[in-house]
Amino acid sequence: MPFAPLLRFFMLCSLVVLSALALATTQAQAQAPAAMPAQGERLAAGLERFKADSFADTEAAIAAIAASGSAQGVAILSALADRRLFAGAAGVFYRDAAGQAFDALTGQPATIPADAAMVRLNNRLRNVVQAALGTMTLLSPDPAQRVRAAEAVFRSRDASALVTIEAALPSEQNPRVRRAFEEARAAILLSSADAPEALRIAAARRIAEAGDNDAISLLRQFSGQTTGGLNAVINQGILSIEQAQRIRAWGQTLWFGISLGSVLLLAAIGLAITFGVMGVINMAHGEMVMIGAYVTFVVQELFRNHAPHLLDWSLPLAIPLAFVTAGLVGIAIERGVIRFLYGRPLETLLATFGISLVLQQAIRTWFGPTNREVSAPSYMAGSFEFVGLQITYGRLWIVVFTLCVFAALLLVLKATPLGLQMRAVTQNRRMASAMGIRTRFVDAMTFGLGSGIAGVAGVALSQIDNVSPNLGQSYIIDSFMVVVFGGVGNLWGTLVAAFTLGVANKMLEPFAGAVLGKIIILVLLILFIQKRPRGLFALKGRAIEQ
Amino acid sequence: MGFTRRGVLSAALGGATALATGYRPAFAQGAPIKVGILHSLSGTMAISETTLKDVMLMLIEQQNAKGGLLGRKLEPVVVDPASNWPLFAEKARELISKENVSSVFGCWTSVSRKSVLPVFKELNNILFYPVQYEGEESERNVFYTGAAPNQQAIPAVDYLMSKDGGEAKRWVLAGTDYVYPRTTNKILEAYLISKGVAPADIMINYTPFGHSDWQTIVSDIKKFGSAGKKTAVVSTINGDANVPFYKELGNQGVKATDIPVVAFSVGEEELAGIDTRPLLGHLAAWNYFQSVKDPANDAFIRAWKAYKKSDKAVTNDPMEAHVIGFNMWVKAVEKVGTVDIDKVIDALPGITAPNLTGGVSTMLANHHITKPVLIGEVRADGQFDVVWKTSGLVPGDAWTDHLPGSKDLEADWVTLKCGNYNTVLKKCG
Numbered sequence: 001m002p003f004a005p006l007l008r009f010f011m012l013c014s015l016v017v018l019s020a021l022a023l024a025t026t027q028a029q030a031q032a033p034a035a036m037p038a039q040g041e042r043l044a045a046g047l048e049r050f051k052a053d054s055f056a057d058t059e060a061a062i063a064a065i066a067a068s069g070s071a072q073g074v075a076i077l078s079a080l081a082d083r084r085l086f087a088g089a090a091g092v093f094y095r096d097a098a099g100q101a102f103d104a105l106t107g108q109p110a111t112i113p114a115d116a117a118m119v120r121l122n123n124r125l126r127n128v129v130q131a132a133l134g135t136m137t138l139l140s141p142d143p144a145q146r147v148r149a150a151e152a153v154f155r156s157r158d159a160s161a162l163v164t165i166e167a168a169l170p171s172e173q174n175p176r177v178r179r180a181f182e183e184a185r186a187a188i189l190l191s192s193a194d195a196p197e198a199l200r201i202a203a204a205r206r207i208a209e210a211g212d213n214d215a216i217s218l219l220r221q222f223s224g225q226t227t228g229g230l231n232a233v234i235n236q237g238i239l240s241i242e243q244a245q246r247i248r249a250w251g252q253t254l255w256f257g258i259s260l261g262s263v264l265l266l267a268a269i270g271l272a273i274t275f276g277v278m279g280v281i282n283m284a285h286g287e288m289v290m291i292g293a294y295v296t297f298v299v300q301e302l303f304r305n306h307a308p309h310l311l312d313w314s315l316p317l318a319i320p321l322a323f324v325t326a327g328l329v330g331i332a333i334e335r336g337v338i339r340f341l342y343g344r345p346l347e348t349l350l351a352t353f354g355i356s357l358v359l360q361q362a363i364r365t366w367f368g369p370t371n372r373e374v375s376a377p378s379y380m381a382g383s384f385e386f387v388g389l390q391i392t393y394g395r396l397w398i399v400v401f402t403l404c405v406f407a408a409l410l411l412v413l414k415a416t417p418l419g420l421q422m423r424a425v426t427q428n429r430r431m432a433s434a435m436g437i438r439t440r441f442v443d444a445m446t447f448g449l450g451s452g453i454a455g456v457a458g459v460a461l462s463q464i465d466n467v468s469p470n471l472g473q474s475y476i477i478d479s480f481m482v483v484v485f486g487g488v489g490n491l492w493g494t495l496v497a498a499f500t501l502g503v504a505n506k507m508l509e510p511f512a513g514a515v516l517g518k519i520i521i522l523v524l525l526i527l528f529i530q531k532r533p534r535g536l537f538a539l540k541g542r543a544i545e546q
Numbered sequence: 547m548g549f550t551r552r553g554v555l556s557a558a559l560g561g562a563t564a565l566a567t568g569y570r571p572a573f574a575q576g577a578p579i580k581v582g583i584l585h586s587l588s589g590t591m592a593i594s595e596t597t598l599k600d601v602m603l604m605l606i607e608q609q610n611a612k613g614g615l616l617g618r619k620l621e622p623v624v625v626d627p628a629s630n631w632p633l634f635a636e637k638a639r640e641l642i643s644k645e646n647v648s649s650v651f652g653c654w655t656s657v658s659r660k661s662v663l664p665v666f667k668e669l670n671n672i673l674f675y676p677v678q679y680e681g682e683e684s685e686r687n688v689f690y691t692g693a694a695p696n697q698q699a700i701p702a703v704d705y706l707m708s709k710d711g712g713e714a715k716r717w718v719l720a721g722t723d724y725v726y727p728r729t730t731n732k733i734l735e736a737y738l739i740s741k742g743v744a745p746a747d748i749m750i751n752y753t754p755f756g757h758s759d760w761q762t763i764v765s766d767i768k769k770f771g772s773a774g775k776k777t778a779v780v781s782t783i784n785g786d787a788n789v790p791f792y793k794e795l796g797n798q799g800v801k802a803t804d805i806p807v808v809a810f811s812v813g814e815e816e817l818a819g820i821d822t823r824p825l826l827g828h829l830a831a832w833n834y835f836q837s838v839k840d841p842a843n844d845a846f847i848r849a850w851k852a853y854k855k856s857d858k859a860v861t862n863d864p865m866e867a868h869v870i871g872f873n874m875w876v877k878a879v880e881k882v883g884t885v886d887i888d889k890v891i892d893a894l895p896g897i898t899a900p901n902l903t904g905g906v907s908t909m910l911a912n913h914h915i916t917k918p919v920l921i922g923e924v925r926a927d928g929q930f931d932v933v934w935k936t937s938g939l940v941p942g943d944a945w946t947d948h949l950p951g952s953k954d955l956e957a958d959w960v961t962l963k964c965g966n967y968n969t970v971l972k973k974c975g
Contacts, residue, residue: 055933122710122923122934213772220772221775253762260761364588364592369592371789374821375823381797383798464793466820468593473756509762514751514753515753515754
């Protein structure tokens, strides 16, 4: 019994392949004038419907153009997808990727009349266009385009693409394209109810092997809709993907935690100097971060206006500038206000809080209250897969950058004369002074260093947060939390504390939610401080007795 | 607030001055009519509220150029409540008692509105509130020119359920953790369930204000969206948290064609300062978009750009609400020929004013207005393409029909004289 349908299917397949070959030859002849009228008419009828500016007509137009087999079909639909198609009373026009304008009907260069409006799409139609383009570009000479086409077919499961894929697969050399084609074929077979069961089972297995979100989504769509062996295979596939996803979820959570930890560390590391080393309760720390972010904005704006082709270099250039700007502001604050308040923590707290409000309002007055645009350079956009984990470039760069800043700071403290003097002054101010260290100067430099590092943090945070006058406020509490938890005056403690809090936060978030997770962390922190008031790594010795 | 001696005294004084104001026009013909503007110019809300102050100043300037109101000049009184909720109440009291304003245009967050409510009731004045909100309120002294949930949230969900919206079957309701998202999501959840959506197909998620680390939530949304059913996100995420949210969506490869996000708090003003690439194709539901082609809108945008002396100045939905509210107030004052608070309050229901999208809005008996609902898609230039709109104007419903506690309530300040009349028990309150 099962052989008969199988046989019939194969006969059908070969028949379709043959007709596809025949179609391909007609397509090759499409340039020949003899074939023009019929195609041209269909194309013209399709294009006509673009002029109606209604989504239903646009959908019909897409279908007509896809079916017309016209040579410019791909160009027209690509232009439509990329907002480069214009329709008006005089006709339909498109621009190619380079900006050159063509008449859609004739494919000849043309100028777009002023009354032609861009053909609008909505998300549903965008999917329709992608599906049509996918089927049409499966045989594109560009491998990347073929992969995109196969992925589009995987989503659309357009049965008419099957013949093309079947015909192309045996001769396909590129392994990535091959895999994408196989998955697309499996998706079509799985969703065609009249395909033989053995083929559909094999297809379900093939999709389960792919193992990603799209695969499980597709399998879940057919779970319970079929019977017998096929359903069992589908459910098994779902289970195996779910299991793999559960394991991956742990890795993913860990990565999220590390990346959150690096942001916390970056925000807190400057405070570890001003508060940790100097003991100044600096409420204006967040505003130093904000200043760094605004420096990034100004630098990027200059690049955008004067050297747009170097825009990707604006961030590296902003780093030293942010350090210097925030550092100078820090020194000014120390010289102007804080030095009069050493040893009076409450007054320092109030004074620096006042300064933070002044700085915020100053920025608001100069730059306006709304967000400023800092765009991501190309090397920080997007993501890649690493052993099944999705890692975004932006976050990866921030982790790397944070560790570099940390290492550099450690180097300054341990290996430079300034670092030595800083440590001397914090450990015993009078003794250091007696040894000839200019303690006032060291105070100013230390505060400047801490502020400068906060400014550098602002450069990185401008990539993941809003550049607005409120930027600093959202980090000040977290920064204090990290420094206190890590142990005041200990840089390594700050590092460990930041990553611990980051990972703990991300572990809790899936179960408790973002709001409750944060509360739980705070409660745990309070309990911990009760037990160990000096944090994770307390400084030992006489220094802390002061 | 307890009954301190000072409180009672200031209340009494306030009452006395309010009385005095009522009489003033009779004695002082030609003295300016004062209009209070209560928007934060500093602090976290300055980002949204500063432009509303400017639009009010522009409207008053335009009205004065037309000869003022009742032959008198309008004089704006601007105060800065600094995004500080208790300060809103103090500043409202200052506007009403000390400055004797004839009406106040102000507030953005629901908590600031709740904070000034007792002051407006006690000192009897008028507040025009221009922002979309969670509903469940109707007060005699407040006129709500922003959208109620049935003028924004419910139509947006209807759109996503429709064929053009992608026939969403699975829903993520993501919001910032405060009253507006919580109430809106409660209404939406009840509405979705009434439409046959299984509770397992609804994921509700709240985040703190200013949340900037969206990695876990976006990856959860992705996972939730891989159940083989079309998934959509309804976002009541507020203010600054939106930018990192969309950036994370972009970075993790969630496309609007797969999982569209429809936002209720992202408008032209919010998009003006950000890189729009990750947002392309995502949706917003409002009652106004700057991109709407209409002569009234064109004139307004031209005037606004000239007023701001900037070609980049954008307009948005709450600004339009203030335009409608101000025009309605002017018409009501002209109708009764006085700025007497009680007379103006009674005159306002039934007053109509053209909105900027080609329709004419009416003030209803429940102190809400009729508005069109538009769904727009984010464009690269930070503007919206309108992809769907309601066929007519939708009347604002103060009490939603989808929550058990409020479906029997009705607000009617014309015949029932009550903001929460219970139609089952047949009594007010």
